[in-house]
Amino acid sequence: MENGKQLLTIDDVLGFSQNDVRNLYKEYVNPGLAQMMGILNFDKRFVKAEGVQVWDEDGNAYLDFLGAYGALNLGHNPPAAKKALEEVQEWPNLLQASLNGMTAALAHNLAQITPGRLQRTFFCNSGAEAVEGALKMARIATGRQRIVYCEGAFHGKTFGALSVTGRSKYQEPFAPLVPGCQAIPYGDVIALENVLAKKDVAAFIVEPIQGEGGVIIPPDGYLAKVRELCSRYGTLFIADEIQTGFGRTGKLFACQHEDVAPDIMCVAKSLGGGVMPIGATITTAEVWDRAYGPMDKALLHTSTFGGNTRAVAVGIASLNAIIEEDLPRRAEVNGQYLLRRLGELQDRHNLITDVRGRGLLVGLEFAKPKGFMNKITKGAVSKLSEEYLGAMVAGDLLNRHQIITAYTLNNPNVIRLEPPLIVTKEQIDQVIEALNETFTRNRSHIQMVMTSTKTVVGSLFGKK
Ligand SMILES: Cc1ncc(COP(=O)(O)O)c(C=O)c1O
Numbered sequence: 001m002e003n004g005k006q007l008l009t010i011d012d013v014l015g016f017s018q019n020d021v022r023n024l025y026k027e028y029v030n031p032g033l034a035q036m037m038g039i040l041n042f043d044k045r046f047v048k049a050e051g052v053q054v055w056d057e058d059g060n061a062y063l064d065f066l067g068a069y070g071a072l073n074l075g076h077n078p079p080a081a082k083k084a085l086e087e088v089q090e091w092p093n094l095l096q097a098s099l100n101g102m103t104a105a106l107a108h109n110l111a112q113i114t115p116g117r118l119q120r121t122f123f124c125n126s127g128a129e130a131v132e133g134a135l136k137m138a139r140i141a142t143g144r145q146r147i148v149y150c151e152g153a154f155h156g157k158t159f160g161a162l163s164v165t166g167r168s169k170y171q172e173p174f175a176p177l178v179p180g181c182q183a184i185p186y187g188d189v190i191a192l193e194n195v196l197a198k199k200d201v202a203a204f205i206v207e208p209i210q211g212e213g214g215v216i217i218p219p220d221g222y223l224a225k226v227r228e229l230c231s232r233y234g235t236l237f238i239a240d241e242i243q244t245g246f247g248r249t250g251k252l253f254a255c256q257h258e259d260v261a262p263d264i265m266c267v268a269k270s271l272g273g274g275v276m277p278i279g280a281t282i283t284t285a286e287v288w289d290r291a292y293g294p295m296d297k298a299l300l301h302t303s304t305f306g307g308n309t310r311a312v313a314v315g316i317a318s319l320n321a322i323i324e325e326d327l328p329r330r331a332e333v334n335g336q337y338l339l340r341r342l343g344e345l346q347d348r349h350n351l352i353t354d355v356r357g358r359g360l361l362v363g364l365e366f367a368k369p370k371g372f373m374n375k376i377t378k379g380a381v382s383k384l385s386e387e388y389l390g391a392m393v394a395g396d397l398l399n400r401h402q403i404i405t406a407y408t409l410n411n412p413n414v415i416r417l418e419p420p421l422i423v424t425k426e427q428i429d430q431v432i433e434a435l436n437e438t439f440t441r442n443r444s445h446i447q448m449v450m451t452s453t454k455t456v457v458g459s460l461f462g463k464k
Contacts, residue, residue, distance in 0.1 A: 018057075020043040049076035052420050052427055054404070061116070062402040063427055066384035067418040070211065070361070071241040071269035073331075074321055075420035081273030085310060093309045103307035106315045110282055113252055113319065116261020120288040122281045123307035127268035128156025130279035131205070134264045135178075136205035136301055137283060138236045141290040145179075146201045148235075150186040152410055154212030155205060155240055155266075164205050167410045168214075168386040175255040186210060187218040189225045196233035203236040203363065204229075208254035211243035214411030215356055215363025236287065241359070241425045242279075246270040246322050248419050249361030250332030257358070263287050273318035278311040305377035316399035321400035327421040332361035334423055338362055341432045344415075351389075351448070362417040363408065364435075367445070390415045392448050393438060 001007065024033035033449070037043040046062075048055040051128060052075055054062050064076065088102065107121040107218065122133045128376060149164035156162065162171060166186075170241065171177060185193040186206075195201060199364065208223055210216040212220035230237040230307075239262035244254035246267070251257055253265070268279035283291075292298055305311070322328075335357065342355040354365035366389045390407025394415055397403040408414045418430065442448040 005119070005121045014174065016045075017254070018043060022392065023044065035392045040127045041042060050071060051075040052423050060402060062404055063403045063419070063430060065417050065419045065431055066088075066406050067403045067425075068274065069189045069269065069416075070245075070248055070418055071272065072274040073248060073270035073327060073421045074273055074318055074325075075422045076274055076275055078275075078318070079318040080321035081275045081314045084273075084313040087261075087312040088309050091309045093312075094305070096304075099132075100307060100309060100312070102309050102312045102316065106312040106319070109316060109319055110267075110280060113323070114261075114265055114282055115253060115255055115259075117286075118261065118284050120283055121405045122301065123312065124279040124281070124303045125311070126156070126279045126304050127240075127266065128158040128161040129241065130266040130268050130281045131161040131164070131240065132153045132158055133281035133301060134205065134238045134240075134266050134283075135164070135203065136322070137281060137287065137291045138238065140292070140297075141287045142202040142234065142236060144193075144202035144235075147178075147181045147438060148181055148192070148195050148201050149181060149203045150181050150206055150210070152186055152210055153183075153205070153207060153240075154210070154410055155207075155242075166184045186213065186216060189221050189222065189229065192226065193229050196229055196235050199233050201233065201235045203238050205238040205240060206437070207240045209242050209249060209358060209361060210410075211361065211416070212409040212411075214365065214414040215361060216407045216418060217356060221258070223255060223260045227260045230263070237264065238262060238264040240266045242266055246319070247328035247331050247420075248359055248361050248443050250323070250328055251333055252322075252328050254358070256376055258305045259321050266401050267457050271315045272311060272319060273314045273321075273411065274312040278315055280315075322421075325422070325464070328359070334421075334425065334428060335359040337425060338432075339415065341428065342435075344433055345432065345439065348436070350443070351439055357417075360417070360419060360421055360423070364393075364417065365411075365414045367392075368395070368413070388412060389445070389448060393435075396442075397431075397434055399408040401437070403431055403434050417446035 022034050031433050045057045046054045052064055057213050071399055079184060103123060110121050111119045124130055124133055139145060148165055149166060151166040153166040155165050157170060160178050162174060163181045166183050184195060206226060227237055237257050241253050255262060264281060264283045266281055270278060272278040292300055339357060339362060340357060346352040346355050351367050352364060353367045356363050390412045394405045394407060397405050405415050405417060
């Protein structure tokens, strides 16, 4: 370049060491993240991914039981997505001057498979954006302003989505958020009725199962009651199926466990087949018409990349593959097997206090440290294991057993197991054996902290 600066090429990147990558992150992306990944020893150079597996540069294979937080229901680089990309490679990807057949077809398909009378789709590029679309749609369609959401909820980190994400750690640094948003306890229909009764709430947004909250399943009948209350008080029911959607919980959508249809559904993640960013806000014809029906309102909410050819073509192919391969059923069967095997582990290991989930959205909760141990360590064990036990277990699984997992964002004492839905029983057995080994070696918080000190915790205090 004229000013003597040089640009990197893809070929340069192919020759990088992981140290090169880390240094670039420190300079140009996110130094704190680079440091955190180094501390957790999570920072390997992965060069290949297929199905449930990824490979590092030395050819070691890892099992991915994190599954990109639900974005890899079909596994890494599924053949269906690759084929779709090839099929549309000559099409214009972005051409707002005309209507796109691929976009229309995916909207049609979503209307066929979503519950109730959900019919019209706004396409965007991420989960948070699908939530933004839903919140705006609810306000304009109802003429009301208030939005109710749940404590522990996770709906994304853009301003609107963050305003309905029930964790103060994420909300407080950015206050004031969107006005008119109010949190109530998850699973509490009395609290819901109390806030809806004034008939001034535009929408109640809820996850059918809270993912980041720590894999929390609401009481039986909750969603059916939510449906009833929202209808009674003229509030739109927004179901956030971004993590639970497309077969993850054993049904195509988690709302279907209670045979419930929301007024607005948000999806994203696995709709993109693990290769394209895509989100969608789906609603009924009636709500759409109230929101954006007339021509002068048709462009009130838009996105440049929303509905681009490649993303929606992959969406069409992914959806067809999920249904043809009957992934909801596989999630149900393998999920029951995983839960049963984890239950056996829980009987053997005191550090595991709870095992819960539905389909292949599974959480493993750990014991809080006992008081006397805190006393002798002046709270250090408590602090470390409360905040990092999930990370320590995940670190041990990665570094000793080549298994990728992570703790849930809103509840670091829970690790989630969320493998691609194509996972096999043998791969599940491998994870069970690894967990068994980890908890046999580390029978207490203090042992877990000590073990991790060398790899994980030591470097938190610069002792590495
Ligand atoms: C239920 C739910 N909603 C929304 C989001 C936000 O999606 P994104 O990260 O694509 O913005 C997530 C992400 O984990 C999620 O789990």
